[in-house]
Structures are given as structure tokens and as C-alpha cells.
Amino acid sequence: MIYLDNSATTRPHPQVVETMRRAMESYYGNPSSLHQMGVEAEAVLKQAREVAAKFLGCKAGEIIFTSGGTESNNTAIKGVAFQYQNRGKHIITTQVEHPAVYDVCKQLESLGFTTTFLPVDREGRVSLENVKKAMRPDTILVSIMHVNNELGTIQPIEEIGQWLKQFPKVLFHVDAVQAVGKVPLRLKDSGIDLLSVSAHKFYGPRGVGILYKREGLIIHPLMMGGGQEGGVRSGTENLPAIAGMAKAVRLLEETGSVESIRLKALLNHLREGISAIEGCIINTPANGAAPHIMNISVPGVKAEVLLHALEERGFLVSTKSACSSKANEPSRVLTSVGIERDCALSSLRISLGRENTKEDISQFLAALEACVNSLRKQMKPKSVTR
Numbered sequence: 001m002i003y004l005d006n007s008a009t010t011r012p013h014p015q016v017v018e019t020m021r022r023a024m025e026s027y028y029g030n031p032s033s034l035h036q037m038g039v040e041a042e043a044v045l046k047q048a049r050e051v052a053a054k055f056l057g058c059k060a061g062e063i064i065f066t067s068g069g070t071e072s073n074n075t076a077i078k079g080v081a082f083q084y085q086n087r088g089k090h091i092i093t094t095q096v097e098h099p100a101v102y103d104v105c106k107q108l109e110s111l112g113f114t115t116t117f118l119p120v121d122r123e124g125r126v127s128l129e130n131v132k133k134a135m136r137p138d139t140i141l142v143s144i145m146h147v148n149n150e151l152g153t154i155q156p157i158e159e160i161g162q163w164l165k166q167f168p169k170v171l172f173h174v175d176a177v178q179a180v181g182k183v184p185l186r187l188k189d190s191g192i193d194l195l196s197v198s199a200h201k202f203y204g205p206r207g208v209g210i211l212y213k214r215e216g217l218i219i220h221p222l223m224m225g226g227g228q229e230g231g232v233r234s235g236t237e238n239l240p241a242i243a244g245m246a247k248a249v250r251l252l253e254e255t256g257s258v259e260s261i262r263l264k265a266l267l268n269h270l271r272e273g274i275s276a277i278e279g280c281i282i283n284t285p286a287n288g289a290a291p292h293i294m295n296i297s298v299p300g301v302k303a304e305v306l307l308h309a310l311e312e313r314g315f316l317v318s319t320k321s322a323c324s325s326k327a328n329e330p331s332r333v334l335t336s337v338g339i340e341r342d343c344a345l346s347s348l349r350i351s352l353g354r355e356n357t358k359e360d361i362s363q364f365l366a367a368l369e370a371c372v373n374s375l376r377k378q379m380k381p382k383s384v385t386r
């Protein structure tokens with residue numbers, strides 16, 4: 001099987017697995033315990049925090065360990081909303097956010113908050129102009145993702161962050177779950193107050209992530225309990241997962257930008273091949289997108305049917321994002337960029353990772369062409385002409 005679903009999740013790096021095994025065997029003490037085992041576990045936790053902080057370009061005290069991207073997003077958005085609701089109840093986000101942001105804003109609407117869901121252009125990009133227009137005296141939060149999980153589009157978060165600096169009371173949250181390790185970002189002077197990270201998207205374990213919270217910023221905690229993670233996220237720390245995530249971060253640092261350049265070359269190879277297949281449409285923009293995501297449509301062919309045809313030939317891809325693959329509902333992200341329903345219903349996401357080679361892509365292209373040709377032959381004449 002050739003795994004091309006790395007945006008859904010990645011296979012943990014063998015060194016991450018080994019680090020976790022060792023952490024479970026040797027550092028099983030509770031980091032809050034005062035005895036030797038606790039102190040040793042606390043040292044592992046401290047080291048992991050320093051690794052994460054160095055990578056993100058922030059202070060160790062600004063790192064909060066969470067259970068992943070969903071929790072980081074919920075903690076950031078609800079944490080700000082509940083803490084600052086006396087200042088205002090308006091939130092700005094986009095129409096193309098992951099449900100872990102979009103649905104949180106919807107939920108807050110049911111609690112009396114108002115959200116502006118910014119439109120995006122044909123490439124799925126939000127504009128600073130639209131952020132400016134949406135700003136209101138009661139705006140307390142702007143939440144914009146760095147890389148879109150379905151299209152790969154990179155949002156202009158640096159530009160938005162710089163502009164937002166003039167409004168210190170309007171907080172800026174960035175969902176960087178799909179960006180980490182693929183698109184460079186330094187938090188220093190970025191204007192970003194909160195940032196979400198998830199380890200399983202970069203060869204770390206599932207169920208662990210980071211919320212960066214700017215020093216001094218107070219947010220309402222969602223989890224009350226033992227007061228771990230600076231009181232923002234109570235609960236005994238998942239030490240093996242945190243140690244595994246720190247290992248994955250170290251490995252990212254070791255490979256540096258070389259891996260993104262390699263992925264970009266593979267993605268270009270994929271793009272060229274797909275453009276030559278009759279009936280395939282590329283939805284991912286050619287410029288200003290992450291190096292690992294390619295979204296395509298084969299109008300008239302149901303995405304699920306194509307997915308399983310590819311699977312039979314040994315290739316694993318996604319329809320929409322793995323977390324929201326509801327049957328027969330076109331993707332909100334694709335309809336937001338103006339892609340027709342028919343086209344959106346036939347969309348597939350191919351996402352690359354460290355184990356994919358040029359040979360994998362060539363083989364995939366041959367399989368895709370064969371599947372598309374055979375499925376289009378079975379289509380009703382009406383949809384063939386569309």
C-alpha cells in the first residue's frame with residue numbers, strides 16, 4: 001500500500017515510537033510527584049517544553065501541552081471568548097476553517113457571540129482587506145488557519161498579524177496544524193497570541209499537541225483540576241506522547257527546509273501528471289500553497305468510488321478531510337471557493353509525507369489515469385460532457 005493521506009495523519013517516525021516506549025518504561029512517574037520518579041518525569045517534560053519552544057521561536061513558559069489540534073483550537077477560542085466577553089462578543093474567522101475552529105465559533109454563536117466568517121477567493125485565500133472591513137469595536141478575536149487542510153492554501157497570516165498589532169485588545173489565533181514542518185513560521189514579532197499544533201501531522205503520536213499562548217495573556221481554562229500547564233489545562237500530563245512529540249519536533253529540525261523542498265518537487269510532479277489526465281481538475285492553487293496537499297476533482301465520478309478504485313490498486317487517499325467525511329455533502333471549503341457542487345462531490349485529497357518517493361507518485365499517476373478512464377467510461381453521457 002502506498003500511503004498518500006498524510007494530512008489526515010502520518011505514520012509515527014520509528015524514533016518517535018522508540019522514544020515513547022522508553023518514556024513509558026522509564027519515566028512513568030507523575031511529573032507532579034515530589035519523589036525521584038516524579039522529578040525525573042518532570043525533567044523530561046521540561047526538556048520537551050524547551051524543544052517545542054525553540055522550534056516555534058517562543059519561550060518555554062508559552063508552551064501548553066494539549067491533546068491535539070482540536071483541543072488547542074477549542075482552548076484558544078473559547079478561552080478568549082469566555083475571558084473577554086465583557087469587552088465584546090465578536091469573532092472574525094474564515095469560511096474555510098477546520099471544524100475544530102468553524103464549529104467552535106458556531107457553538108459560541110449559540111451562546112450569544114457573533115462571528116464573521118470571511119469569504120475567500122478562488123484559491124481559498126482570505127484577504128487582509130476583508131479582515132479590516134470585518135473589524136468592529138466589539139471584536140475580541142481573529143482566528144485564521146495557516147494552511148488549509150483540504151486545499152493546502154497558505155493564508156497571509158504574517159500580513160494579518162502585523163496589521164493586528166495596532167489592536168492589542170484584539171487577539172489573534174492561528175490554527176497551524178497543517179503548517180508545522182511544511183511552511184516556516186516564527187512566532188517572535190508575528191502578532192500571533194495563540195497558535196495550535198498537533199503532533200500526529202508531523203510523524204509524532206496522536207492525541208498530543210501544543211497551544212502556544214503569548215506570555216502574560218490570560219484565557220479562561222476549559223479544564224479545571226490539578227492546575228497543570230499553568231492552570232490552563234489541568235490533567236496529568238501525557239508524558240510518553242509529549243516526549244514523542246518533542247522527538248518528532250527534533251527530527252523536523254534536523255531535516256529542516258530540505259524536506260519541504262523535496263515534497264514540493266514531488267507535488268509538482270503530481271501536478272504535471274494530473275494536468276495531463278483527461279477529466280481531472282486541480283483545485284489546489286499552483287502558488288501560495290503548502291508542499292504536501294493536492295486536491296483534485298473528477299466531475300461526474302463520485303469521490304468515494306474513485307477512492308476505493310485507487311485503494312484496490314494499492315493507493316490510499318482521502319475524500320474531503322478525514323475528520324469530516326460525511327456522505328453526499330459537498331465540502332464547505334470547496335463550495336466557499338466557488339467550486340460547483342458536482343465538482344466538489346468528486347474531490348479527492350492526495351497528501352504527501354516523508355516516506356513518499358518520486359516512484360510512488362509515478363505509480364499513483366498511472367493508477368489514477370487508469371481508474372479515471374475506466375470510471376468515466378461507465379458514466380452517463382450527460383455527465384461526461386459536463
Ligand SMILES: Cc1ncc(COP(=O)(O)O)c(C=O)c1O
Nearest residue numbers: 068069070098100149177178198
Ligand atoms: C487544520 C486542522 N486543524 C485542526 C485539526 C484537528 O487536529 P487533531 O486531529 O489533532 O485534533 C486538523 C486535523 O485534521 C486540521 O487539519
